[in-house]
Structure formats: C-alpha cells, structure tokens
Amino acid sequence: MGQVGPAIAAPERVGSVQEAMDELAKVHGVVGAIGGAYVDGRPVGKGSAGSRLLxxxxxRIPADARxxxxxxxxxxVATVVLQLVEEGRLGVDDKLADLLPVVARKDxxxxxxxxxxxxxxxxxxxIPDWYAAEPNPDGSEGEISFDVFDxxxxxxxxxxxKWSRARPRTGEPGERFSYSNTNYTLLGMVIERLTxxxxxxxxxxxLFAPLKMTRTYLPxxxxEGIRGPHGHGYYPDARGRLRDVDRFNASLGGAAGGVVSTAHDVxxxxxxxTQGRLLPPELQRVLTDRLPQTPPPPPGGGGGGGLCGGKLQGQVIGGSTAGYVTxxxxxxDGRRQFAMSATLSVKDISEPGRAMMKAVESVFCPSSSANPAGA
Known part of the structure; x- marks a missing residue:
C-alpha cells in the first residue's frame, strides 16, 4: 500500500479507460481485465478487455462486474475496528489477550x-502470517498450509x-513492519466478539449500506462464489495444469481479504x-501515518512519489491471491479513483501489477494528444 501524499492539483484531462484495459489484457498471463475511473464521484470511464474464461x-467480462x-x-476491516474505538468499545492500545482470551488460553x-x-x-x-508458505529446510519457499483447490x-x-503458531515470530511487538494476514484474521474475531x-x-x-455500495458483500x-457474470481466474496445479479457481474458499478470506465488490463500490x-467521512482525524491517522502494505506492492511507483511527474499524489492499494490481482x-484529495481487476493464468503477479500502474498513468496522466473526454 502506498503512502498518501499532500493534495496537489491534478491534470484535468482523462485518458481512455477502455484503451487502458485493452493494453492490460495484452499482458502475459492476463485472462480478462475490467476497470472504472471516477472524478468527484462521477464516472469518467470504464472498460473491459480479454475474456471471462480462459x-x-x-x-467479455461486464465492465461493472463484481x-x-x-x-x-x-x-x-480496520475502519470498522476504529469506529468501535470511537464508540468506546475498545482502545487502540488494548491487548490482544484481553480482547480474545481464547488465543492466550490455548497459546x-x-x-x-x-x-x-x-x-x-x-x-x-x-505475529507470523498464516497465509505465507512455510520455508523448506534449505531455506527455499515451501508450500502454503492449505489446498488452493479445496x-x-x-x-x-x-x-x-493456529497454522501460524508454529512459525517464528517476525519481531518484538511494535518493533517493525511485517505483513501478516493473521493480524486481520484476529481483528475480524475481535469485531465479532465485541458486537x-x-x-x-x-x-x-x-460501510456498504451507508456508502451505497449495493453490490458489495463478504462471502x-x-x-460461495461471486454473484453475477464475472471473470474466472486460473492457477497451475502440481502438474502445471491450469485449473479454474473461481470458487476460492470463502473461509480463507474473511477479514484478511474476502470482500467481493465492484470498481464503483471500491x-x-x-x-x-480519503475525505475523512468515516473516521475522526486522530483515528484515521492510526492508519494513514503508517499504512500497512498490502500485496502486491505498487510496481513501478505510484505511491509516495506521485503520478503525472509528481503532480498527482495519492495511494495505491492492491490485493491478490490465486487467479487474480486487483x-x-x-x-x-479524494477526488479521483481508479479501480481495476485482472483475472490471471499465472502464479507471478509482478508483470500484471506493473501493467496496472501503467493503466493508472494512462488514464490520469494522458499525453497532450490524448482524448480528454475519457471512455
């Protein structure tokens, strides 16, 4: 996740979202791609390229698909936790053992x-990451704890x-940043216990109802799959055969990464x-003063360095698992958003990730010859 920079006036021209998706779909391993761009809450372009299936x-995937x-x-999830803090139901410095005694009792x-x-x-x-692959004795990356195809x-x-307990800690509490899905699995449990x-x-x-995110839900x-027509992702099995992973196990998502949404709703x-309508400033800063990095890190920049030659500051946030990257x-300044999803047929998401950053640049930083009307 990139850092939020100062609000700097951005170029007024908007490039073609459809053309950006066409280019994204040409990248090796991309099956289908959709995206939507918004300025001041108004749609300024959407696009779809590639195909729903391999x-x-x-x-094509409907451009407004989930x-x-x-x-x-x-x-x-972090926003909901901090709303509970605002309501006085817990504090940001409360201890995990007090909020979830079961994790301490069962070690x-x-x-x-x-x-x-x-x-x-x-x-x-x-806290170690339950999702990360366990290392082999020789130090190479081993297998994850669950079957992707179950x-x-x-x-x-x-x-x-429990899967994470046998793995070594990544540092002392508060010592350093180390991304771990386990943190948010636990925070989801805290939300459910308190409420x-x-x-x-x-x-x-x-969040979803007040913000009119009418097509967003947590399986x-x-x-449970994705409702409505949508793109399917694929992942190679142990023999290298591509298998459809559209029905990714919902119980492996949850607070760490389970929400299904659309470009409009995200x-x-x-x-x-970003506009501070969900949390008071002091609680929002708990997240924005040091934003957790979500995979994949924005390849090619786009976070603190800004876009359009530094004229457009903002934040890039991503997500991925077998078969897709978003x-x-x-x-x-909260005025511009561009959300994308690419379904994949490869394990390595780095090339699709770089192409997504190029898509953002092409839409919000079009050349002087670009069509200002959008797509």
Whole structure:
C-alpha cells in the first residue's frame, strides 16, 4: 500500500479507460481485465478487455462486474475496528489477550498479552502470517498450509491462527513492519466478539449500506462464489495444469481479504475514507501515518512519489491471491479513483501489477494528444 501524499492539483484531462484495459489484457498471463475511473464521484470511464474464461471463451467480462478485492478488505476491516474505538468499545492500545482470551488460553498467539490493536492494524505485532508458505529446510519457499483447490472445507478463523503458531515470530511487538494476514484474521474475531454479530453484517451496516455500495458483500460459507457474470481466474496445479479457481474458499478470506465488490463500490469507499467521512482525524491517522502494505506492492511507483511527474499524489492499494490481482488508485484529495481487476493464468503477479500502474498513468496522466473526454 502506498503512502498518501499532500493534495496537489491534478491534470484535468482523462485518458481512455477502455484503451487502458485493452493494453492490460495484452499482458502475459492476463485472462480478462475490467476497470472504472471516477472524478468527484462521477464516472469518467470504464472498460473491459480479454475474456471471462480462459482461451477467449465466455465473452467479455461486464465492465461493472463484481470481483474479489483481496487485501483491500483490510482497510475496510480496520475502519470498522476504529469506529468501535470511537464508540468506546475498545482502545487502540488494548491487548490482544484481553480482547480474545481464547488465543492466550490455548497459546495460539505468542506474546498475546503484549500485542496491541494498534500493532495489529499496522502489521507491527510480530505475529507470523498464516497465509505465507512455510520455508523448506534449505531455506527455499515451501508450500502454503492449505489446498488452493479445496473449495469446500470450512476453516474457522481460529484454525487459521493456529497454522501460524508454529512459525517464528517476525519481531518484538511494535518493533517493525511485517505483513501478516493473521493480524486481520484476529481483528475480524475481535469485531465479532465485541458486537455479537458477524463480520459480514458489521461491514454491511457500517460501510456498504451507508456508502451505497449495493453490490458489495463478504462471502461467509464455502463454496460461495461471486454473484453475477464475472471473470474466472486460473492457477497451475502440481502438474502445471491450469485449473479454474473461481470458487476460492470463502473461509480463507474473511477479514484478511474476502470482500467481493465492484470498481464503483471500491471507489466509493476510498473516496469516503480519503475525505475523512468515516473516521475522526486522530483515528484515521492510526492508519494513514503508517499504512500497512498490502500485496502486491505498487510496481513501478505510484505511491509516495506521485503520478503525472509528481503532480498527482495519492495511494495505491492492491490485493491478490490465486487467479487474480486487483488495484485501486485514490488521489490524496479524494477526488479521483481508479479501480481495476485482472483475472490471471499465472502464479507471478509482478508483470500484471506493473501493467496496472501503467493503466493508472494512462488514464490520469494522458499525453497532450490524448482524448480528454475519457471512455
């Protein structure tokens, strides 16, 4: 996740979103791509390229289709946690062991009595990542703890936390940044324990409904898929065969990365968050003073360095797992957003990620010969 920079006036011209998606779909490993750009809440372009299914099958993905937003979910979950702080239901320096006694009682999180909400929000808790691949004895990357192609087994959040317990801590509480999905799995549990309601219900009532994110939801039960026509992602199995991973196991997403949304709805959230309409300034700074980096890091810049030769400052936030990568750019003044999703047929997301950054540049930093009308 990039840092939010100062609000600097941005170029008025807007390039073609459709052309940007056409270029993105040409990248090796991209099956389909969709995106939508907004200025002051007004759509200024949308586009779709590639296909819904592999090998050009299924027609184009509808430009307003739903997609999994991955780790962009974390900022939404963090917002709900801090709204609960504003309501006095917990504090940012409350200890994990007090908020979730079960993790201390069952020794599921080492140093649970020292780890704070603030540290989990900022990924400085030192809690290892349940999603990360376990290293092999020779130091090379091993296998992740779950089967990517198991769409039906229902894992409890505590099961995911337990997977991380055998792994070494990444540092002392508050010592340094180390990205870990476990932090947000635990924060989702905290939300549910404090409210007595599901995380899906809290996200809906606090964010999705008030912001009119009418096509956004958090799947809760495997093998719940994405509602409506949408793009399918693919992932190679142990034999190298590409397999459809459209029904990614919902119980492996949750607070760490489970939300399904659209370009319009993600942009509505980012606009409200950036403009300070969801949290008071002192609580928003808990996130913006040191933003957690969400995978993939913005390849090729676009965070603190700004776009358009530094004239457009903002934040890039991304998310990915088997079969897809998503990215949203939001300008620091809250006026401009550009959300994209690409379905994939490769493991390595670096090339699609770089192409997404180029797409942002082509839309919000068009050349003097670009069409100012958008697409």
């Amino acid at each position: 090998d050009g099958e299924g027609g 997609f999994r937003i991955g780790s962009q979910t974390k900022e939404m 599921l999180v080492e140093r649970a009595g020292d780890i704070t909400v603030r540290q989990m929000l900022r990924h400085t808790s030192g 769409f039906t087994t229902r894992y409890r959040p505590l099961d995911l936390v 007595g309601r599901s995380l899906a219900a809290e996200l809906h009532d606090r 809760e039960k495997p093998p 942009s509505a959230f980012k606009r409200a968050f 990215m949203t750019f939001a300008s620091a």
